[in-house]
Amino acid sequence: MSKATPATRALQQAKTPFETVEYDYDPGGERVGLQAADAIGADPAKVLKTLMVEVDDKPACVVIPSDQTLSMKKVAAAFGGKSAAMMPPAKAERLTGFHTGGISPFGQKKRVQTAFEISAIGDHLVHINGGRRGLMLYLNADAAVTAAGAKTYPLTAD
Structure with missing residues (x-):
């Protein structure tokens, strides 16, 4: 299977260096991020x-x-809104062009405002979904x- 996805193409176009890491995605597993961390x-x-x-009904x-x-309260504040809620999976898939479990912040079909948890950022390496289940x-x-x-x-619960 090709490793090229809209996410990898977006990073290549932005001249952002990255490596791909594949793992066996468990479609029945919960907490996909923790499953991926364990697998790799x-x-x-x-x-x-x-x-x-969705913040005040905006994606x-x-x-x-x-x-x-x-923390939905912190998410709403980050985007200047009053309330925030998780987007239904089917809507997230239509909006991003990715399947849940494979959604990436890079190369989404419709670009939306994006925020990263501040504590996760710094001059170090991280793994982020590559736009396909089983691809980091x-x-x-x-x-x-x-x-x-x-x-x-700050986006996470204390």
Whole structure:
């Protein structure tokens, strides 16, 4: 199977260096980010999960460490809204062009505002979904924020 996805093409176009890491995706598994971290032998804090949300009914994308939980209150504040909720999976798939379990912040079909958890960013390497179930991208965290056109905020529950 080809490793090229809209996410990898977007990173190549942005001249952002990355490596691909494949793993056996478990479609029945819960907590996809933790499953991926375990499968590739990586620290769950350095394996970032991509979540699609709605802030005041407008779509947005958030990226947080797989071992943390999203705070909807902080998400709403980050995007200047009053309320935030998880986007239904079918809507997230239509909007991004990716299947759940494979959503990437890079190369989405419709570009939306994106935010990364501030504690996950710095001059170190992270894994982020590559736009296909079972495909992770290994790249510099700061470069990932730049390539996604994102900002950084506190987004996780304390």
